Amino acid sequence: VPEIGCLSIIVLGASGDLAKKKTFPALFHLYCQGFLPPIEVHIFGYARTKISDDELRNRIRGYLVSERSASPSKDVSKFLQLIKYVSGSYDAAEGFQMLDKEISKHETSKNSLEGSSRRLFYLALPPSVYPSVCRMIRRYCMKKSNLGGWTRIVVEKPFGRDLGSAEELSSQIGELFDEPQIYRIDHYLGKELVQNLLVLRFANRFFLPLWNRDNIDNVQIVFREDFGTEGRGGYFDEYGIIRDIIQNHLLQVLCLVAMEKPVSLKPERIRDEKVKVLQSVLPIKDEEVVLGQYEGYRDDPTVPDHSNTPTFATVILRIHNERWEGVPFILKAGKALNSRKAEIRVQFKDVPGDIFKCKKQGRNEFVIRLQPSEAMYMKLMVKQPGLEMSTVQSELDLSYRQRYQGVTIPEAYERLILDTIRGDQQHFVRRDELKAAWEIFTPLLHRIDNGEMKPIPYQAGSRGPAEADELLEKAGYVQTHGY
Numbered sequence: 001v002p003e004i005g006c007l008s009i010i011v012l013g014a015s016g017d018l019a020k021k022k023t024f025p026a027l028f029h030l031y032c033q034g035f036l037p038p039i040e041v042h043i044f045g046y047a048r049t050k051i052s053d054d055e056l057r058n059r060i061r062g063y064l065v066s067e068r069s070a071s072p073s074k075d076v077s078k079f080l081q082l083i084k085y086v087s088g089s090y091d092a093a094e095g096f097q098m099l100d101k102e103i104s105k106h107e108t109s110k111n112s113l114e115g116s117s118r119r120l121f122y123l124a125l126p127p128s129v130y131p132s133v134c135r136m137i138r139r140y141c142m143k144k145s146n147l148g149g150w151t152r153i154v155v156e157k158p159f160g161r162d163l164g165s166a167e168e169l170s171s172q173i174g175e176l177f178d179e180p181q182i183y184r185i186d187h188y189l190g191k192e193l194v195q196n197l198l199v200l201r202f203a204n205r206f207f208l209p210l211w212n213r214d215n216i217d218n219v220q221i222v223f224r225e226d227f228g229t230e231g232r233g234g235y236f237d238e239y240g241i242i243r244d245i246i247q248n249h250l251l252q253v254l255c256l257v258a259m260e261k262p263v264s265l266k267p268e269r270i271r272d273e274k275v276k277v278l279q280s281v282l283p284i285k286d287e288e289v290v291l292g293q294y295e296g297y298r299d300d301p302t303v304p305d306h307s308n309t310p311t312f313a314t315v316i317l318r319i320h321n322e323r324w325e326g327v328p329f330i331l332k333a334g335k336a337l338n339s340r341k342a343e344i345r346v347q348f349k350d351v352p353g354d355i356f357k358c359k360k361q362g363r364n365e366f367v368i369r370l371q372p373s374e375a376m377y378m379k380l381m382v383k384q385p386g387l388e389m390s391t392v393q394s395e396l397d398l399s400y401r402q403r404y405q406g407v408t409i410p411e412a413y414e415r416l417i418l419d420t421i422r423g424d425q426q427h428f429v430r431r432d433e434l435k436a437a438w439e440i441f442t443p444l445l446h447r448i449d450n451g452e453m454k455p456i457p458y459q460a461g462s463r464g465p466a467e468a469d470e471l472l473e474k475a476g477y478v479q480t481h482g483y
C-alpha cells in the first residue's frame with residue numbers, strides 16, 4: 001500500500017441512501033485492506049440533518065458488515081471513529097466554512113506535511129444541488145497547496161435529463177473545476193468483467209481477426225432485474241429505464257466492446273476511442289425500439305397514475321464505421337423480470353458451407369456474464385461423444401468462482417473510489433463522452449416524455465413484452481437453448 005499523505009474524504013449527502021449503502025461500505029472495505037491508513041486519512045460526513053457524530057456512525061454501522069470483513073466488530077468501531085459529521089445546508093456559506101475548519105484541523109496536525117492538503121469531495125446528492133455545492137466548495141473549502149495537494153470532486157449519475165440539461169450542468173461545474181478534477185462515476189466501469197474487456201479484446205490473438213462485421217452477426221448487452229422499483233418509484237419515474245441503465249451503464253459497456261484499440265493504456269487515449277464509437281452511432285429508429293412497463297408499477301403511491309415511464313426497453317444501436325456497419329448492437333434492460341443478470345452476448349455468423357447441417361443447433365456465441373457469478377463462456381459445436389457421428393452444442397467455460405477460488409472480487413465502488421484517490425480517470429466518464437451519449441438518446445427520450453411512444457404492459461416476473469423478442473429475432477439473433 002503506497003503512502004498517500006494527508007487525505008480528507010468528505011461525503012456530502014452523508015445521511016442519504018447512496019452514502020449509507022455504497023459510499024461508506026466501500027470506504028470501509030478499503031480501510032480494512034489498508035488503503036486508508038488512519039494516521040493519514042480522515043473522513044467527514046456532511047448533510048442538512050442536525051445529528052451528532054455518533055448518530056451518523058450508528059446510521060452507517062448496519063451497512064458495513066458483510067461476509068467480506070474479517071473481524072467485523074473491531075474493524076467497524078475503529079473505522080467509525082475516523083468519521084466526523086458536520087451539518088449545514090447545500091447553498092449557504094456557514095456550513096461549508098465550518099466544514100473547512102474541521103478539515104483544516106487535522107491537516108495541520110503533526111502527521112501532515114504543511115501544504116499537502118488532499119481533499120476528495122464525494123457528492124452523494126441529487127444533481128440539482130451539484131452547482132451550488134460545487135460553488136460552495138470552490139469558495140470555502142479549497143486550500144492553496146503546492147506539495148502535491150489537490151481537490152477532487154466525485155459526482156454520480158444522472159448527469160442531467162437530456163443533452164441540454166447535461167451540457168448546462170457540465171458548464172456550470174466546468175466553470176468551477178477543471179476536467180482532471182471531476183470524476184463522473186458510472187459504477188459499471190468498476191465491475192471486474194467490464195474492466196476485463198480491453199484485456200480480452202486486445203491481449204488475445206484469436207479475438208483480433210474475428211471481432212468485426214465479417215464474423216459477428218449481432219451483439220446483445222443485457223441488464224435484467226427480478227425486482228421492481230420498490231421504494232424508489234418517485235425517483236425512477238422521473239428518469240425511466242433508458243436514463244437509469246441504458247444511456248449510461250449499457251452504453252459504457254458497448255463502448256468497450258466496440259472501440260478500436262487505443263494507442264496506449266493512458267486514460268485519455270482510452271477515453272478518446274470511446275468517444276469515437278459514440279460519435280459513430282446512427283440515430284435510433286422508432287421501429288428498432290420496444291418499450292415496456294410492468295403491471296403494478298403505477299400502484300406505487302409515489303408514481304403518477306398515468307405514468308408513461310418505461311421500466312423495460314430494448315433499443316438497437318447501429319455503429320456507422322468500417323468495423324461494425326450492419327451489426328446490430330441490441331441494448332436491453334428491464335425491471336421486474338424473471339431473473340437478475342447482466343451479460344454481453346456476441347453472436348457469430350453461421351458457418352459457410354455447413355457440411356454437418358448443424359445450423360439448427362445454434363451458432364457460436366461468446367458470452368460474458370458480468371453478474372451474478374462472473375463468467376465467460378464460448379458456445380461451440382463438438383462431435384456428440386459416442387459411436388455416432390453427430391454434432392452437439394457445448395461450452396468452453398471460464399467461471400470465476402471455480403477458476404479463481406479464494407480471490408475476492410472487489411465491489412465496483414471500492415475500486416472506483418481508490419482510483420479517485422490515486423488520480424486515475426480511466427474508469428470515469430469524460431465530458432465529451434457524456435455529451436455524445438446524450439446525443440444518441442435525447443431524441444428518443446423526448447418522444448417518450450411527450451407521450452409519442454408508449455410502453456407496452458408486461459407481467460411482473462416475466463421476460464418482458466413479447467414484442468422485444470420479436471425485435472431481437474428480426475435483428476438476426478438466433479436463440480439457442482441449453483446453457
Ligand code: BG6
Nearest residue numbers: 187188225244245249342371412
Ligand atoms: C443503478 C440504477 O445505477 O444501478 C438502479 O439506478 C439499478 O436502478 C442499479 O438497480 C444496478 O446496479 P447493479 O450493480 O446491481 O447491477
